[in-house]
Structures are given as C-alpha cells and as structure tokens.
Amino acid sequence: MSSVIINGKEIGQEIRTGVATRVKKLKEQGITPGLAVILVGDNPASKTYVANKQKSCEQIGMYSELVKLPEEISEQALLEQIRELNERASIHGILVQLPLPKHINEDKVIQTISPEKDVDGFSPISVGKMMLGQDTYLPCTPYGVMKMLEHTGIDVAGKHAVIVGRSHIVGKPMGQLLLQKDATVTYTHSKTPDLPYFTKQADILIAAVGRANFITSEHIKEGAVVIDVGINRNEDNRLCGDVDFEDVLGIASHITPVPGGVGPMTITMLLENTVQAAEKELE
Numbered sequence: 001m002s003s004v005i006i007n008g009k010e011i012g013q014e015i016r017t018g019v020a021t022r023v024k025k026l027k028e029q030g031i032t033p034g035l036a037v038i039l040v041g042d043n044p045a046s047k048t049y050v051a052n053k054q055k056s057c058e059q060i061g062m063y064s065e066l067v068k069l070p071e072e073i074s075e076q077a078l079l080e081q082i083r084e085l086n087e088r089a090s091i092h093g094i095l096v097q098l099p100l101p102k103h104i105n106e107d108k109v110i111q112t113i114s115p116e117k118d119v120d121g122f123s124p125i126s127v128g129k130m131m132l133g134q135d136t137y138l139p140c141t142p143y144g145v146m147k148m149l150e151h152t153g154i155d156v157a158g159k160h161a162v163i164v165g166r167s168h169i170v171g172k173p174m175g176q177l178l179l180q181k182d183a184t185v186t187y188t189h190s191k192t193p194d195l196p197y198f199t200k201q202a203d204i205l206i207a208a209v210g211r212a213n214f215i216t217s218e219h220i221k222e223g224a225v226v227i228d229v230g231i232n233r234n235e236d237n238r239l240c241g242d243v244d245f246e247d248v249l250g251i252a253s254h255i256t257p258v259p260g261g262v263g264p265m266t267i268t269m270l271l272e273n274t275v276q277a278a279e280k281e282l283e
C-alpha cells in the first residue's frame with residue numbers, strides 16, 4: 001500500500017492564515033494578542049523550541065515576550081514573575097517552557113499560571129475542564145493532532161486508537177480528546193508487556209514515547225494511521241521521531257514525518273489558544 005504522508009507544515013500554515021486574520025481584526029479593535037514565554041536555564045532543545053514559538057508569533061502579527069531566567073533562579077522568584085505576568089493586561093497567554101531545573105517544583109509553577117492565561121492547557125483547572133469536555137484551552141500537541149486528523153479527513157469515531165506513552169503533556173490528554181470524538185482508546189506505556197500485541201490492533205497509532213525509531217513495522221497493522229509525536233536525535237544527531245519512518249512507509253495508510261509533521265501543528269495550536277485568549281477581551 002502506498003502511504004499518504006501527512007504534511008503538518010501545510011495544514012499548520014492553512015490554520016495559521018485563519019489565525020492571522022483574527023489577529024488583524026483584534027488589532028483593528030486595539031487589542032494585540034500577547035504571549036509571554038518563560039525560559040529557565042540554557043537547555044539547547046528548549047531554546048530552539050522557544051525561538052520557534054516566538055518567530056511564529058511575530059509572523060502572524062502577535063506580540064511575544066521572552067522572559068529569560070537563569071538556571072539558579074529560586075522557585076519563589078519564578079512564581080513572582082508568573083504572578084506579575086498574570087496581572088499584566090497586554091499578556092493574554094503565559095507559557096513556561098518545560099522541563100524546569102530540578103530544584104523547582106513544576107506542579108507549583110504550572111498551578112501559579114492564571115487559568116485564563118494557561119494557553120498550554122497544563123494547569124489542573126484546564127485539565128479538569130478538558131476531562132469534563134468543558135470549554136478550555138486544550139494542550140497544544142494533542143489538539144494539533146486532532147486538527148491534523150480532521151484536516152486529513154480521518155474520522156476517528158468508532159476507530160481503535162492506541163496510544164504509546166502516558167505523559168501529562170501528550171499521551172494522557174491525547175486519549176481524552178480521541179475518546180471525546182468517539183474513538184475506542186487503549187493506553188500503552190513503558191511497562192506494557194508485548195507492546196506489538198496492542199499496537200497491531202490500532203486503526204490509529206499515536207507514538208509519544210520519546211525514543212528514536214522505537215516503533216517499527218512489527219508494531220503496525222496494514223492500513224493504520226500512524227501519528228509520530230516524537231522529536232529525538234538519532235546516532236547521527238539528525239532529528240527523528242519515535243517511528244522508524246522508512247520501515248513503516250508502505251504499511252501505514254497515513255503517516256506523519258519528523259520534522260514537518262506534528263511539530264508545526266503544536267505551535268499552530270499555541271497561536272490559536274493565545275488568540276482565543278485575546279478574543280475573550282471582546283466578550
């Protein structure tokens with residue numbers, strides 16, 4: 001079977017064009033959507049992600065502010081910084097790039113972000129609302145995957161979605177969003193014995209384990225939709241996903257590449273969430 005390669009860059013661009021139009025309308029009414037990105041320390045991957053997020057904001061006319069803090073900053077000082085941004089009217093969304101240094105309690109930090117500005121959708125209030133199917137900011141990566149499936153014309157209702165990985169950021173919310181669209185959802189993870197037994201049943205396989213080329217042809221059913229959320233580096237220091245792309249190509253009906261698959265969708269949904277936050281000013 002020839003696999004359709006889902007182009008996240010193209011789908012993301014299409015959505016961004018719509019978001020840019022909304023930014024323009026907001027600006028005409030005197031509101032410039034603003035995103036604050038807090039980066040603690042010098043993690044090179046985090047620096048790249050943050051730079052991409054900022055560039056994307058600027059490309060569609062949004063305001064973005066980078067708050068760069070030293071690795072040694074105290075938890076208290078970081079919380080103070082977040083509280084200041086919570087109060088600032090020109091900032092509609094706040095994102096704290098993860099992971100944080102070990103001496104800082106991530107849960108405490110995330111809980112300090114005002115739910116009205118939690119455009120990452122990571123706070124307990126956002127997560128609770130998502131679980132209940134209430135209106136809230138959805139976490140950008142799973143939200144982006146849902147948009148990607150929708151734009152590709154893949155109806156998830158009644159399909160068996162198998163998720164590999166149970167992180168708070170991707171795996172867990174991914175299952176919830178698929179469930180809300182009537183998929184049958186199975187969660188698997190690092191302690192699941194005989195992983196291929198489960199993944200081979202997937203009509204839709206979501207790979208979110210964070211291990212380079214971990215999912216191979218032995219895990220995939222002929223005709224499955226394969227969504228690769230991983231961003232890893234292989235032995236040659238090249239970007240690669242959790243799925244061995246070449247090995248799975250020709251077995252999957254659809255597959256997302258890395259780079260150019262889920263990554264651009266994640267940033268797109270961050271822009272969408274921030275613009276949505278700014279639009280609330282008009283309500």
Ligand code: GUN
Nearest residue numbers: 095096097098099120140
């Ligand atoms: N680190 C890796 N992915 C993410 C993300 O989506 N948001 C934040 N804040 N940090 C991350």
